Amino acid sequence: MNFIHAADLHLDAPLKGLARYEGAPHERIRQAGRVAFERLIEACLSRQVDFLLLAGDILDGSGRDFNTVLYLARHLQRLKAAGIEVFAVLGNHDAGHDLLQANPFSDNVHLFSSSRAQTHRMERLGVAIHGQSHEGRGEKRNLAAGYPAAIPGLFNIGLLHTALTGRAGHESYAPCTEQDLLMHGYHYWALGHIHQRELVRPHDPMILFPGTLQGRHIRESGAKGATLVEVAFEGDFRIQEQHLPMDQVRWHILEIDMERMETFNDLLDRVVDGMESLVNPEVLTVVRLLLKGRCAWQGQLVARGMELEQELRVQTMNTRSDVLWLERVINQTEPLRSDAPDPWGGGDRSMMSDPMTMVHQMAAELREDPVALNAVFERFKPLRSLLGGTAFHGMEHLPFHEDQWLNDVLRQAEWLLEERLRNPGGR
Ligand SMILES: [Mn+2]
Structure with missing residues (x-):
């Protein structure tokens, strides 16, 4: 017996935080979720699995996204002719969805209720699948605790959308402990919610998050897909799991150590080599560059960030734009220590010491006073409406509420001012 376990498809979800610029592969990325979903359906058919689990x-939303629901129903129906059953629970994103609850699906699709745990038995395969959907967008109940005990003699699966006891970056919906799962005596727990693939427990029972089907932004980097599970009975159930990549667009973070980088051409060579090593002809590879370390040209990097990004983009993409894309360059370099030789050479630093001191003092004060720092950023918000849409393209999702981000921006501003003070004629 074999089945595929997928979760967190977020079909037709909008993109977040992808920088806007001419020629960026927005369309390809926008379509990637659907292409990945169709690859999932193809995988079910070509591997002739017995059933599909959607955890x-x-x-992505509980609105009346009619076309998305029709699309979903149409593709799940393709599995019916092959005799493949589909078992699904709803999570925090699709709980209470009007159209899903009207059940637009063919009769091979089984959607679990949110009011109580249910069990579907497949006698032909000797399988029992237990599941319960979320009721609303903030499910607080410990759903796992209410699941029934395992049915003796069958292979028992628990299908559940949960954060377990919590995972960084994910809300704690339908919380439960590993012990809550173990007590039922199941063989496999098909979980969903955590977008990073995780084998929580390898056996007795196996507990697994397959991860999201298609990464939608840089925080969902690496190969995304679903999990193929094969079960054999040899006196006891033997379970094997295998990650099957389904994604069409793959996000990567490439860190570049700027410590001993001497020229722009050195940087370019390093970036081209690094990006080439990530190329995979099956997918569009989207790379975010992270420049790190203490760097003699830190001030230049801050002052010329946009130009540098464009230049690297042009240079790295001239031949490979069908498989490779530079998403954004993030400069996290730090200046050399002040006792190091001045990399700009000469210049009367004493002339600048007063305004420079002021800049650093102001920055230090803001760093120690998060309320004051937040107030500074509050003042930028009206700019959005004043300047209109175009000036903020790609910046709609800046995390104004995250202290870490505010502090990063503050440091960039501090260094930019320092660079301008040192080098007032430059740009
Ligand atoms: Mn979720």
Whole structure:
């Protein structure tokens, strides 16, 4: 017996935080979720699996996204002719979805109720699948605790959308402990919600998050897909799991150590080599560059960030734009220590010491006073409406509420001012 376990499809979800610029592969990325989903359906057919498990957040919202639901229903129906059953629970994103609850699906699709745990038995395969959907967008109940005990003699699966006891970056919906799962005596727990693949427990029972089907932004980097599970009975159930990549667009973070980088051409060579090593002809590889370390041209990097990004983009993409894309360059370099030789050479630093001291003092004060720092950023918000849409393209999702981000921006501003003070004629 074999089956595929997928979760967190978030079909037709909007992109977040992808910088806007001419020629960026927005369309390809926008379509990637659907292409990945169709690869999932193809995988079910070509591997002739017995059933498909969908562990929640199949859709991204609970609105009346009619076309998305029709699309979903149409493709799940393709599995019916092959005799493949589909078992699904709803998660925090698609709970209470009007159209899903009207059940637009063919009769091979089984959607679990949110009011109580249910069990589907497949006698032909000797399988029992237990599951319960979320009721609303903030499910607080410990759903796992209410699941029934395992049915003796069958292979028992628990299908559940949960954060377990919590995972960084994910809300704690339908919280439960590993012990809550173990007590039922199941063989496999098909979980969803955590977008990073995780084998929580390798056996007795196996507990697994397959991860999201298609990464939608840089925080969902690496190969995304679903998990193929094969079960054999040899006196006891033997379970094997295998990650099957389904994604069409793959996000990567490439860190570049700027410590001993001497020229722009050195940087370019390093970036081209690094990006080439990530190329995979099956997917569009989207790379975010992270420049790190203490660097003699830190001030130049800050002052000319946009130009540098454009230049690297042109240079790295001239031949490979069908498989490779430079998403953004993030400069996290730090200046050399002040006792190091001045990399700009000469210049009367004493002339600048007063305004320079002021800049550093102001920055230090803001760093120690998060309320004051927040107030500074509050003042930028009206700019959005004043300047209109174009000036903020790609910046709609700046995390104004995250202290870490505010502090990063503050440091960039501090260094930019320092660079301008040192080198007032430059740009
Ligand atoms: Mn979720």
